[in-house]
Amino acid sequence: MTTTDSAAQRPSCEVPAAAPGMPAAQRTRAQLADGREIFFFDDAPRRRTVQDRREISRPVGGNEMRYDPLLREWVAIAAARQHRTHLPATEECPLCPSTPERATEVPQDQYDVVVFENRFPSFRGDIPIPEDLLSTTTAAQETAGLRQPGSGRCEVVCFTDQHSSALAQVSLRRMRTVLDAWADRTAAMLAEPGVEQVYCFENRGEEIGVTLNHPHGQIYGYPFITPRTRTLLDSAADFRARRGADLFTEILAGEVADGRRIVARTEHWTAFVPAWARWPVELHIYPHRAVQRLPELTDAERDDFAALYLDLLRRGDALFDGPLPYISGWQQAPASAEPGLMRLHLQLFSIRRAQNKLKYLAGSESGMGVFINDIAPEETARRLVAIGPQTAESGSATPTDTEETR
Numbered sequence: 001m002t003t004t005d006s007a008a009q010r011p012s013c014e015v016p017a018a019a020p021g022m023p024a025a026q027r028t029r030a031q032l033a034d035g036r037e038i039f040f041f042d043d044a045p046r047r048r049t050v051q052d053r054r055e056i057s058r059p060v061g062g063n064e065m066r067y068d069p070l071l072r073e074w075v076a077i078a079a080a081r082q083h084r085t086h087l088p089a090t091e092e093c094p095l096c097p098s099t100p101e102r103a104t105e106v107p108q109d110q111y112d113v114v115v116f117e118n119r120f121p122s123f124r125g126d127i128p129i130p131e132d133l134l135s136t137t138t139a140a141q142e143t144a145g146l147r148q149p150g151s152g153r154c155e156v157v158c159f160t161d162q163h164s165s166a167l168a169q170v171s172l173r174r175m176r177t178v179l180d181a182w183a184d185r186t187a188a189m190l191a192e193p194g195v196e197q198v199y200c201f202e203n204r205g206e207e208i209g210v211t212l213n214h215p216h217g218q219i220y221g222y223p224f225i226t227p228r229t230r231t232l233l234d235s236a237a238d239f240r241a242r243r244g245a246d247l248f249t250e251i252l253a254g255e256v257a258d259g260r261r262i263v264a265r266t267e268h269w270t271a272f273v274p275a276w277a278r279w280p281v282e283l284h285i286y287p288h289r290a291v292q293r294l295p296e297l298t299d300a301e302r303d304d305f306a307a308l309y310l311d312l313l314r315r316g317d318a319l320f321d322g323p324l325p326y327i328s329g330w331q332q333a334p335a336s337a338e339p340g341l342m343r344l345h346l347q348l349f350s351i352r353r354a355q356n357k358l359k360y361l362a363g364s365e366s367g368m369g370v371f372i373n374d375i376a377p378e379e380t381a382r383r384l385v386a387i388g389p390q391t392a393e394s395g396s397a398t399p400t401d402t403e404e405t406r
Contacts, residue, residue: 021303022173025113025180032107034058036117041181043112043173052107059083063124063150065223069142073227076122076150084120086211090163095214097161106158113177114158115185115219122220123152126194129223151194153221157181163214166323167202168313175306182330183294183302185219190293190335195221197229197334200294205325207351207358217328225334229342232331236341248343252286261381264311264389268304271312273381278371280353281319281326281380283312285346292333292342309346314390316350319383325358326350 028040030050034057040048062080067073085094094105106114127149130136137146159167159178167178182200189198202217203210225233239247252270255261261273263283271285285308291297297305316324326348333342351359353374364370 021299022176022306024299025177027181027184030107032056032105032116034119036119038106038114038116039181039185040108040111041113041115041177041184043177048108050107052103054103054107059120063121065129065148065150067142067146067148069145071227074148074224078120078122078150081120081122084211087206087213090213093163093212093214095156095158095212095216096163105156106161111158111161112174113160113181115155115181118154118156118218121152121154123150123154123223125149125151126192127151127223128194128196148223151223153189153192153195153219155185155189155219157185157200157217157219159215159217166204166215166313166317167217168310168317168323170310172306172310175310176302179294179297179302179306182219183297186293186332187295189219189221192221194223196224196336197222197226198293198332199226199329200332201327201329203327205323207325208327225336229331229334233334233337233341237338240341246290246340246343248286248345249290252288260378263315263381263384264308266304266308268301269308271308273377273384275377277349277377277380278373279349279351280359280373280375281316281324281348281350282377283346283348283384285309285312285348287344290340291344292337292339293344294330294332296344311390312348312384315384315387316348318387318390320352320355324350325352 025041025043026045028042028048028050030038030040030048031052032038033052033054036058038050040050059080062078064077065074066077068075088094096104096106097109097111098104098107099109105116105119128151129148133146133148134142157178160170160174170178186198186200189195199220199222200217201220206213236247239245239250243250255272256265256270261275262270263273264271268288269285270288271283273282274284285305287297287301289301291301316326328346328348330344330346331342332344353359359374364372
């Protein structure tokens with residue numbers, strides 16, 4: 001990662017050597033008017049002078065965590081988020097570049113990919129959860145809901161400065177820059193005090209509940225291991241103890257051997273619909289190499305993923321008449337995870353089950369955590385395979401981030 005920032009040096013992440021491919025993105029670090037950090041990731045070398053002339057301040061307080069003793073899970077309380085911007089008009093979008101007439105969250109007239117601290121974060125602060133919290137409190141305190149500062153970090157990732165675009169429509173070069181940004185911020189967040197796990201994700205579509213339509217995602221730095229990840233780690237450890245094998249390796253090998261749910265396979269990655277898919281549309285993307293976190297990916301693996309992911313996003317948009325609403329996120333090993341237990345992978349799922357039907361989490365799913373899928377995973381995989389590879393050249397998408405369109 002080429003960088004022009006002057007931040008303190010962080011612990012390095014060892015990256016295996018790879019064959020030359022697309023160059024890494026260039027990063028420029030700056031500060032917004034209220035002290036939040038902002039990072040510009042450029043497809044090619046570019047000199048940036050960043051100055052935020054707004055007179056703004058960060059919302060004060062409101063970040064807290066409370067412990068649920070029934071489920072043994074933390075719940076974040078972030079009252080300030082109730083007042084965040086909600087579906088503004090295009091001309092009022094805070095994620096578009098600034099203009100002489102209107103200053104936004106991005107103090108530049110153009111950008112490729114930009115990452116900045118969320119003004120209305122779910123988690124904020126650097127106070128870790130005490131390891132002896134449960135053993136040093138009383139039963140009455142625990143059942144009343146133990147409280148801790150809502151520490152951690154939340155960032156916004158804008159994939160393009162084109163408001164009406166989508167991640168599925170960006171160029172291959174831009175997708176690689178997005179992946180570089182995810183990897184860079186993962187390494188940086190894991191070095192932050194109070195951050196235990198990093199989650200890079202995208203919510204796409206008003207059906208999902210997005211509050212800003214500009215193409216963007218988020219990165220959360222949690223101060224604890226999330227419930228889903230804890231279950232994955234426990235399952236992997238149990239499988240290793242019982243079977244003497246790696247759970248993720250065996251899942252991938254089994255899907256490849258079966259073949260019915262494989263959607264796409266490249267030199268370094270395999271995309272498949274899991275046999276136990278919970279959602280009408282659900283894809284898992286596994287690297288062939290046992291990688292724990294994004295910063296460990298080689299240049300060749302990053303280039304390969306960029307092409308595969310764009311293909312899959314475009315196939316998703318071709319499933320129905322219109323853009324596919326989805327949630328997509330990276331499962332990475334937490335900082336304290338046993339080495340080699342977790343394998344990096346991406347999960348993408350959609351609530352759309354038919355052209356005019358959505359999958360709602362009703363009584364069984366929300367109340368009991370038992371999912372009911374109305375579509376066989378093999379059928380979803382068959383439809384995605386039948387669509388065929390989708391590239392910009394095939395006419396399925398038009399890149400909106402090239403110099404020619406600016």
